[in-house]
Amino acid sequence: MFPFGISMMWYSTMFGSAFYAVFGRLQYNTSATQEVCAILYGAMAQNAAMALHRAGRHSQIQPTILALIVSGTFLTGLCSVLLGKLGVGKLMLRFPTPVTNGFLGTIGFFLVRTALQVSSGVQFQYFYPINFKAFFAPGNFAKVLCLFAMVALIRHGPALLGKVMPDRLLMLTGLFCQLFPLALFYVIVCVGRIPMDVLSQTGWTYPTQGAQSFVSLWTTYSLSDADPSVLLANVPSMLMLMMMSVLCTMTGVLGITGKFPMGPDGDPSPMEVVDFNAELTTVGFGSILTALSNGVVTFHRLGSSIQLRVDGGTHRLAVLTSSCFVGTFFFTSLPLGHYIPKFFLGGLFMGSGISFLEGAFLSFRSLPPQRFRGYRLPSPQYWITVACILVAACSSPFEGIGAGLVLSLVIFLWDSSQSSPVESISTGSRIVSRTFRPIWELEALCLQGQRVLVLYLQGQLFFGSGQTLAASLVEAIEANLSADRPPLEYCILSFGKVSNIDASAAEQLKLAIRRVAEHGCQVICCRMNSQVFDALSALKVVKSPNADLQQLLGLDDDVATEDSGDFTEQVQAMTPSSPAPNSPAGLNCWTKRKSFASLHSGDYDAFDDVTDALDYTGDRVLERYLYSSQLKPYMTEYRQACRSGARLANATFESMNLLPAGFLGKMQPFCNVSLGLTSGQRLADQDALFFVLQGAIAEVDELSDGPTAQGVSIKGFQGRRQKRLRKRYPPGSIVGKYEFLLSSYQRLCNAGGTPGRVVSSKFGFTSEVWVFARASWKAIPQELASILTDLSHRQLAEERQHSILSDN
Numbered sequence: 082m083f084p085f086g087i088s089m090m091w092y093s094t095m096f097g098s099a100f101y102a103v104f105g106r107l108q109y110n111t112s113a114t115q116e117v118c119a120i121l122y123g124a125m126a127q128n129a130a131m132a133l134h135r136a137g138r139h140s141q142i143q144p145t146i147l148a149l150i151v152s153g154t155f156l157t158g159l160c161s162v163l164l165g166k167l168g169v170g171k172l173m174l175r176f177p178t179p180v181t182n183g184f185l186g187t188i189g190f191f192l193v194r195t196a197l198q199v200s201s202g203v204q205f206q207y208f209y210p211i212n213f214k215a216f217f218a219p220g221n222f223a224k225v226l227c228l229f230a231m232v233a234l235i236r237h238g239p240a241l242l243g244k245v246m247p248d249r250l251l252m253l254t255g256l257f258c259q260l261f262p263l264a265l266f267y268v269i270v271c272v273g274r275i276p277m278d279v280l281s282q283t284g285w286t287y288p289t290q291g292a293q294s295f296v297s298l299w300t301t302y303s304l305s306d307a308d309p310s311v312l313l314a315n316v317p318s319m320l321m322l323m324m325m326s327v328l329c330t331m332t333g334v335l336g337i338t339g340k341f342p343m344g345p346d347g348d349p350s351p352m353e354v355v356d357f358n359a360e361l362t363t364v365g366f367g368s369i370l371t372a373l374s375n376g377v378v379t380f381h382r383l384g385s386s387i388q389l390r391v392d393g394g395t396h397r398l399a400v401l402t403s404s405c406f407v408g409t410f411f412f413t414s415l416p417l418g419h420y421i422p423k424f425f426l427g428g429l430f431m432g433s434g435i436s437f438l439e440g441a442f443l444s445f446r447s448l449p450p451q452r453f454r455g456y457r458l459p460s461p462q463y464w465i466t467v468a469c470i471l472v473a474a475c476s477s478p479f480e481g482i483g484a485g486l487v488l489s490l491v492i493f494l495w496d497s498s499q500s501s502p503v504e505s506i507s508t509g510s511r512i513v514s515r516t517f518r519p520i521w522e523l524e525a526l527c528l529q530g531q532r533v534l535v536l537y538l539q540g541q542l543f544f545g546s547g548q549t550l551a552a553s554l555v556e557a558i559e560a561n562l563s564a565d566r567p568p569l570e571y572c573i574l575s576f577g578k579v580s581n582i583d584a585s586a587a588e589q590l591k592l593a594i595r596r597v598a599e600h601g602c603q604v605i606c607c608r609m610n611s612q613v614f615d616a617l618s619a620l621k622v623v624k625s626p627n628a629d630l631q632q633l634l635g636l637d638d639d640v641a642t643e644d645s646g647d648f649t650e651q652v653q654a655m656t657p658s659s660p661a662p663n664s665p666a667g668l669n670c671w672t673k674r675k676s677f678a679s680l681h682s683g684d685y686d687a688f689d690d691v692t693d694a695l696d697y698t699g700d701r702v703l704e705r706y707l708y709s710s711q712l713k714p715y716m717t718e719y720r721q722a723c724r725s726g727a728r729l730a731n732a733t734f735e736s737m738n739l740l741p742a743g744f745l746g747k748m749q750p751f752c753n754v755s756l757g758l759t760s761g762q763r764l765a766d767q768d769a770l771f772f773v774l775q776g777a778i779a780e781v782d783e784l785s786d787g788p789t790a791q792g793v794s795i796k797g798f799q800g801r802r803q804k805r806l807r808k809r810y811p812p813g814s815i816v817g818k819y820e821f822l823l824s825s826y827q828r829l830c831n832a833g834g835t836p837g838r839v840v841s842s843k844f845g846f847t848s849e850v851w852v853f854a855r856a857s858w859k860a861i862p863q864e865l866a867s868i869l870t871d872l873s874h875r876q877l878a879e880e881r882q883h884s885i886l887s888d889n
Contacts, residue, residue: 124318129308144306157326180485187482190438203215285422438470462489502553516809532569535572536572538578539579571604609630627683627697728849745772752857759840770818771816
């Protein structure tokens, strides 16, 4: 089938280049046959021929081989089109690099072996000749020596010629070194007047074939004569062909476009980023059409495409011209095999093969070394490449790739088991929520916060890393029991850097949570994406998420939070009640018909953010170890206001902020008192001080642009609908201190430095806020101004103290 194969190669290259020249994006790319696929085709053909030969069905060998090639080409084209249309073609670039290197090294090995077989005329088994005597016979070994000489010239000749040739001719040194052995061969033939028949009889060239028309590509063999059982047996080999063709197409596009920063002159969109999926679709349709006309797979030819553009062929006409040139050989059916010496063809094969092998065996240079007892050894991933080549040399390229994938999976699982899914760890005494707390609560949390453990998780949690996570969780809880420390009551798991979790890891985590629950420790999950939440809730790891998390995940549309907007329906359900104690005359408190329930009053095991989880656990710790003891009245009154959403009495506000009695009464005429503020409502005035007497105010940063073009969230804005909580201020706080002070000296940076302020839902349905505007500063007495200045400085210092502990 040698003449038939040559005709198929000419036709496929001609058609592939012409098709891409018309429909492709890169106007200088040549789409041609590749050595990589030729080796895979050859392996399938050899397996089919041997199977049919053993079965005695010799007449079916050629039609079956043709059917294998056509079927593999068609399936490859169909796979390329589907991957391109689905937009997942670029995922092939994530194929394990050691396996890719091993596959290319395998192709290099088969190219070298084929070169030795073609040149010597002796068949090889594995990596050695079957008949050593025939291989080292003078006539055959002379061809092998010519092969080695040509390969040496191809590999080292361009560097030597580059030292003596002018710069403008450097690009031609490689071509000269490739063609010089052929020219020298014919010089010797002409000088010695050696007939071509003698050369073919002695094995230097192929025997002459009878003249065949180009239509023989479609008339010589019939696909109906193929053996269906052999075709089905080679389907796994076709899958390898499909995979490697898609991978080579992607790497070809990446290599061609990476060589040049922009398109050539005449390109309508020189700065346009090449669409990998569109390229894959175009190549796929071309392969389907060539398969329907007895052709082979063609895709981007890296070397010739780059050389074509360097030589000035930047228009589609250049690609069409090369297609017409190849078409000349196809339509004329020139018997090139009779005129091309075998060692020349072998030299081209061996040159490419050695390059592939060199890249594979030296790939350890680009991999991090492994240290063993003071020695620097190649990375374990490097041995995947070596294993691919060795297995393929003793069996087939397909088994070599399979072995590489298996080893990659083994190393991946091993590395995953060695790396910890826990990024960092902290306790409630080292980190608090972003809800601003008075000094007595902050001190209590620093003393009793060791009862809360926070684990920050990372990576993808699957059956390998899930076991490590479960063991780490149990170990952290049980190790605390043996130490001289307070027992752990809560463990917060932050999934902010976990992209997904599989069922096995979720099951292992469930068992670990059940085990630590026996020691009195409740596990709370937070910062989960929808996939992680679904996996954990399906196994009942998460049973009772709080309202914010339900709304964020779309589980409850009736929940309103500080980030969700105004309380229209809630306001309509509100009725005014009697004034709060010590409130100015005429200032009504607002209460809801349904009593407010604070965060810690519920029984939850999942929250949206770490701050909510720390608020929940912190409030429960404070309730048990602080507020169960005898405290000053203003402390218990503050606690009651936070729990019930009631207004903070003026005297309580003054006591907890070390203010003289009656201070708020004197400040009230200079303030704009805002009553009935609802959750989500914005406070527009930025240059003012806000006295919070009921409810809470949250300072948030808002992201108006959304995620980046790559779909990646901006840091800090992964949750809460593109908002980031800076700090939440409960009753008894003053908001806007540093803006108010800095603007007095014109030192306030307004370029995104001032967060927005909204009414929070965490401390009541409504809020009462006194707004002290800039214009009132000049009107107040000096005594009040001095007290207000001291109060602002003191709260700024306390706020800074809280910020150091709340960096979560």
